[in-house]
Amino acid sequence: MSDDGRPGPGPTAPAGPAGTAVVGLADAHVVHRARSGGLFSRDRVYALTGADLTVAPGETVGVVGESGCGKSTLAKVLVGVERPTAGSVSFQGRDLWSMPPAERRTTVGANAGMVFQDPSTALNRRLPVHRILRDPLDVHARGTRAARAERVRELMDLVGLPPALADALPGQLSGGQRQRVAIARALALDPALVVADEPTSALDVSVRAQILNLLLDLKERLGLALVFVSHDIQTVRRMSDRVITMYLGRIVEEAPAGEVTDRSRHPYTRALFSATPGLLAPIDPIPLTGPVPSATRPPSGCPFRTRCWKADASCVARMPDFSAASRPGHRYRCHHPVEEDRSTRDLVHQTDPREP
Numbered sequence: 186m187s188d189d190g191r192p193g194p195g196p197t198a199p200a201g202p203a204g205t206a207v208v209g210l211a212d213a214h215v216v217h218r219a220r221s222g223g224l225f226s227r228d229r230v231y232a233l234t235g236a237d238l239t240v241a242p243g244e245t246v247g248v249v250g251e252s253g254c255g256k257s258t259l260a261k262v263l264v265g266v267e268r269p270t271a272g273s274v275s276f277q278g279r280d281l282w283s284m285p286p287a288e289r290r291t292t293v294g295a296n297a298g299m300v301f302q303d304p305s306t307a308l309n310r311r312l313p314v315h316r317i318l319r320d321p322l323d324v325h326a327r328g329t330r331a332a333r334a335e336r337v338r339e340l341m342d343l344v345g346l347p348p349a350l351a352d353a354l355p356g357q358l359s360g361g362q363r364q365r366v367a368i369a370r371a372l373a374l375d376p377a378l379v380v381a382d383e384p385t386s387a388l389d390v391s392v393r394a395q396i397l398n399l400l401l402d403l404k405e406r407l408g409l410a411l412v413f414v415s416h417d418i419q420t421v422r423r424m425s426d427r428v429i430t431m432y433l434g435r436i437v438e439e440a441p442a443g444e445v446t447d448r449s450r451h452p453y454t455r456a457l458f459s460a461t462p463g464l465l466a467p468i469d470p471i472p473l474t475g476p477v478p479s480a481t482r483p484p485s486g487c488p489f490r491t492r493c494w495k496a497d498a499s500c501v502a503r504m505p506d507f508s509a510a511s512r513p514g515h516r517y518r519c520h521h522p523v524e525e526d527r528s529t530r531d532l533v534h535q536t537d538p539r540e541p
């Protein structure tokens with residue numbers, strides 16, 4: 186059950202056949218020292234605030250939001266690369282950060298792989314492909330030498346890399362081939378979850394579709410859970426079962442992918458999707474007032490209130506809790522949600538952007 190009492194893939198829903206999420210975040214926060222303020226600055230960046238999320242086995246969760254809203258931070262927290270400042274991360278129901286370091290490394294290795302944006306920087310340039318792929322098997326002492334060599338061959342085949350490339354260095358590969366190596370490396374230990382953070386944005390347009398199709402194909406064949414972070418909202422919607430909208434470090438809505446374009450309840454989600462070409466018949470985007478506020482000094486109450494055409498004093502006073510939409514697995518945090526049956530096209534003409 187989600188915390189609003191509805192069944193479905195909400196943050197506290199039973200996830201998967203055994204009722205155990207592959208990964209779960211509970212009230213996770215990440216606060217950084219601001220880069221701009223210098224070594225002794227007291228300024229803090231609120232990169233992630235109060236994130237609750239579970240990912241069920243086999244599910245694809247897409248994450249959308251403007252630059253700097255905390256998508257990469259969420260991704261890194263999900264795979265144990267970044268420790269939350271507060272809150273918890275659990276794999277298969279076990280709290281990651283209360284484990285001894287060796288057990289934590291083993292748990293992350295066995296459960297989660299990550300694919301980064303730019304394979305040129307994510308791969309060790311000095312190692313040939315077969316060594317890059319064998320490395321996680323060596324570190325986690327998986328199988329005999331012969332079994333590891335066989336697993337490397339299997340991984341290359343899985344991602345469509347010809348055996349002849351086993352001795353190639355990353356610099357001798359195309360961008361698409363490098364990303365295939367990165368995906369194979371993420372799969373080396375047979376994880377239940379892969380988190381892909383902008384996996385195609387550094388690639389030529391011509392190979393993007395191949396990499397996305399590869400991820401979808403692997404997800405189907407291996408039963409993977411996939412968390413997919415991208416600026417490309419149209420792709421996120423196409424790839425995902427569920428879409429998470431983030432704004433200024435907070436998850437503000439979760440909706441089944443089919444609901445998100447025209448039935449989302451959070452004004453920000455509607456605005457974001459209205460500005461995405463090709464999803465709806467051509468419309469002018471819903472106009473938002475002003476820039477995204479600084480993550481160092483987020484507004485009180487609802488962080489979106491300074492740009493929202495529906496904001497009033499209640500939005501200044503308090504961040505709303507999650508409310509359930511009528512469909513299972515759809516929830517949002519807003520005091521003045523968009524009516525469910527209101528089309529985005531209709532909204533575009535009704536919005537009245539005001540000065541904050």
Ligand SMILES: Nc1ncnc2c1ncn2[C@@H]1O[C@H](COP(=O)(O)OP(=O)(O)OP(=O)(O)O)[C@@H](O)[C@H]1O
Nearest residue numbers: 217218220230232251252253254255256257258480
């Ligand atoms: N190590 C760090 N030190 C200080 N601030 C950081 C650090 N990492 C991230 N931030 C800040 O935290 C906020 C969230 O960053 P994050 O990279 O998670 O956002 P994002 O949504 O992934 O952005 P983008 O889409 O541009 O990649 C931003 O304001 C960013 O500048």
